[in-house]
Amino acid sequence: MNEANEVDELLHELRRAFELLDPPPRALFEAARAAFAFRDPDASLAELTREATPAGAGLRGSSRLLTFTGDDVTVELQVSPAGGVRVLTGRLSPARPATLCVRHSRGETRTHVDESGHFVAGDVPPGQVMLHFTLPDATTVVTSWSRL
Amino acid sequence: MRSEVDVTAGELVVRAREGDAEAWNALVGRYTPMLWSIARSRGLDGPVAEDAVQATWLRLVQRIDALWEPESVGAWLATVCRNECHALFSAPFAPPPRTPQDDADPSPGPESRSVDRDRLERLAAALRAMPERCRTMLRMLAVSATYTEISAALELPAGSVGPIRARCLRRLRGSLDE
Numbered sequence: 001m002n003e004a005n006e007v008d009e010l011l012h013e014l015r016r017a018f019e020l021l022d023p024p025p026r027a028l029f030e031a032a033r034a035a036f037a038f039r040d041p042d043a044s045l046a047e048l049t050r051e052a053t054p055a056g057a058g059l060r061g062s063s064r065l066l067t068f069t070g071d072d073v074t075v076e077l078q079v080s081p082a083g084g085v086r087v088l089t090g091r092l093s094p095a096r097p098a099t100l101c102v103r104h105s106r107g108e109t110r111t112h113v114d115e116s117g118h119f120v121a122g123d124v125p126p127g128q129v130m131l132h133f134t135l136p137d138a139t140t141v142v143t144s145w146s147r148l
Numbered sequence: 149m150r151s152e153v154d155v156t157a158g159e160l161v162v163r164a165r166e167g168d169a170e171a172w173n174a175l176v177g178r179y180t181p182m183l184w185s186i187a188r189s190r191g192l193d194g195p196v197a198e199d200a201v202q203a204t205w206l207r208l209v210q211r212i213d214a215l216w217e218p219e220s221v222g223a224w225l226a227t228v229c230r231n232e233c234h235a236l237f238s239a240p241f242a243p244p245p246r247t248p249q250d251d252a253d254p255s256p257g258p259e260s261r262s263v264d265r266d267r268l269e270r271l272a273a274a275l276r277a278m279p280e281r282c283r284t285m286l287r288m289l290a291v292s293a294t295y296t297e298i299s300a301a302l303e304l305p306a307g308s309v310g311p312i313r314a315r316c317l318r319r320l321r322g323s324l325d326e
Contacts, residue, residue, distance in 0.1 A: 007317055014275065014290035017268035024184035028198050032180055032205040036164070036172040039209050128203055145206040147199070147235070 038103060038130070043140040046070030068131075068143040075131060075141075079148050086124045086148050092117040092133060092141075101132040124148065158219035165213055176205065179222060181291040183229045186301050189284035190233040200232040207232075222294060226301040274323045282316035289313065 046068035053064050063080040077090040092098060095117030102109040105127040113119040113133065131143040155174065163171035183204055187197035207228050208221070215221060275283055281302055288298050295309040304312065 010317065010321065011286075011290050013268065013271055014286060017272045017275075018185070018287060018290060020265070020268055021272050022188060024180050024201070025194070025198060028184070028201055029176060029180055031198075031202050032176040033169075033173050035202070035205045035209050036169055038206070039167070039212075041165070041213055045210055127199065128206055130206070142210070144210060145203060147203065 040132070040140060040142060043132070043142040044070050044073065045142055045144065046073055046075050047144045048146055064148075066146065070141060073141050075133075075143055077131070077143075082122070084126070085122070086126060086129075088119075088121045088124055088129075088131075088148075090119055090131075092119065096136060098133045098135050101134075103130045103132060104128070156219060157221045158217075161212060161215060161218035161221050175208075175221070179225050180205075182222070182288060182293045182297065183225060185287040185291055185293070186226060186229045186284060187233050189280060189287050190230075190237075191280070192233060192236060196236055197233075200229060200236055203232045204229040220296065222297045223300040226293070226297045230301050230303070271324065274320060277323065278316070278319060281312065282319060285309070285313060285316050286320060 047070065048066060049069040050067035051064065052066075053062060063078050066077045066079065068075040068077070072094075074093045075090060076093070077088055080087045080089070088102065092113050095115065096113070097115050098113040100111050100113050100119050100121065102111070102121045102124055104125050106125050109121050109124055111119055111121045126148060128145045129148045130145045133141040135141065155171075157175070157178070160171045160175050160178075164175060180201065183201045184197065187200045190197075192200060204225055208225065215224060217224075275286055278286070284302060285298055288301060293301075295306060298304070298309050298313075299306045302309075
């Protein structure tokens with residue numbers, strides 16, 4: 001058997017080994033397929049531009065401050081652990097009322113942004129989270145997904 | 149009619165941009181094994197590895213319209229996944245707890261009863277004992293990742309993938325012959 005065939009055979013065996021012993025979980029494919037439902041090509045994307053953790057960073061009970069910046073929009077977010085979940089308090093600027101849908105691993109949590117741009121969303125499970133704002137003129141702003 | 153395997157990654161990206169869920173599903177089917185290989189070779193536990201892979205797909209959903217080279221989506225995904233794995237390692241915040249049993253496959257396939265299972269287990273153990281770079285590279289090659297994707301996942305210059313691949317293969321064969 002020549003060298004190339006031998007390598008192909010070894011790689012083929014490796015593929016079978018991992019298909020058998022450590023395959024990607026089926027639920028992972030399902031979750032990845034389902035992620036397409038979040039596609040919103042018309043939304044303006046606000047990216048995470050700053051993250052700060054007050055003194056005691058990483059200790060349980062400390063909150064994090066995240067800033068997302070997009071075209072003409074800023075979202076400041078404070079994430080506070082509360083039991084096994086997170087409470088999100090934040091501000092949308094420029095300030096304007098909006099509806100907010102917080103998307104997370106268990107579905108979504110809906111709330112409102114008040115006239116001064118402030119909002120609160122409780123009971124958000126830890127994991128990947130995204131904020132979807134619908135503004136008064138029906139345009140939408142989304143934050144990049146972040147691990148909260 | 150062409151099957152999805154004949155369609156280039158770039159075409160799938162273009163179709164997904166137009167809202168074609170089948171094209172998206174084909175991308176997921178094509179690249180999830182590669183992303184899983186990257187996360188697992190990095191040493192992430194099952195649920196944490198899943199988190200890294202899912203985060204990678206969520207990023208693609210948001211950025212698919214902005215990809216400069218749709219044909220290079222595999223390398224783009226490999227880079228994002230590498231960064232997600234890195235973030236999970238350095239994050240002081242534990243990913244969501246999961247029941248380990250969640251992922252257990254209740255029905256082992258017919259292959260698990262086959263006579264060469266010992267050989268495959270030995271192979272997997274040999275690979276796990278290798279340095280991370282070899283482990284990642286060989287596992288990615290096993291799921292047909294391209295050199296560009298491997299160089300993205302490992303932050304290697306494209307030209308050094310070939311030589312390192314040869315060394316890693318030699319090493320693997322060596323440890324199997326022991």
